[in-house]
Amino acid sequence: GAGVSQSPRYKVAKRGQDVALRCDPISGHVSLFWYQQALGQGPEFLTYFQNEAQLDKSGLPSDRFFAERPEGSVSTLKIQRTQQEDSAVYLCASSSQTSGAHETQYFGPGTRLLVL
C-alpha cells in the first residue's frame, strides 16, 4: 500500500520567493502533521490537522508560514517571502486516528528546501 508521499522532493528557491509543499497522507488517515528538520537536528513540530481542522499551529515560526488541508486529505504548506533560515527538510506525517499519545505517525520522505 502507498505510504505518505510528498512533493516536490527538492526545491531551490530564491530569497523572497513563495513556495508550496504538498503532502499526500495515507488514505483515510485522520491526523496530519508538518515538521521542520534542520540539518543535523531532529524534526520540530510545526502544525497539526484533524481532518480539515487545523487544531494546533503553535510551531509555525512566523506568519510567513501557512498550512491548509481543505478537504481533509491532501495538505499544503506554504511559505511566503522565503528566507535563508527557512532552508530545511519539511516532513509530513499522518496517523489513522485523532492525535493521541499512542498513535503511530507515519512519515513521508520529506521535501528538502534550499533558499539561496
Added chain:
Amino acid sequence: KNQVEQSPQSLIILEGKNCTLQCNYTVSPFSNLRWYKQDTGRGPVSLTIMTFSENTKSNGRYTATLDADTKQSSLHITASQLSDSASYICVVTRGQGGKLIFGQGTELSVKP
C-alpha cells in the same frame, strides 16, 4: 524545558559489532518513548515504543530500554549490518495529546 538529548552525536562501527545509543529526556508529562530510524533522504520509521511501565522492548536486532526514574533510554543494536547505517532518533510523547519531542539523533555508520 521539554528536551530530549542523545549521545553520541555520531558513531562508526564495524559490521557485525554491537553498539548502544543513549537518550536522556526532561519531557513532562511523559506518555511514551519511541526510537525511530531515519535513512538518508527518507522519513523516520518507528522501531520501538515504550510506556512508563515498560523497561525493555525488542524488535529483531534492536532492543530498547527505559528507566523512567532516571529518565534515560538506550537502544542496543546487535550484530550490526551495513543497512543499519542511518540516523536514530529518540522521541518522547508529551502528555495525552500526542505531541512528539524529538532528539537531535545519533548518526550511525556501519563499515564493512
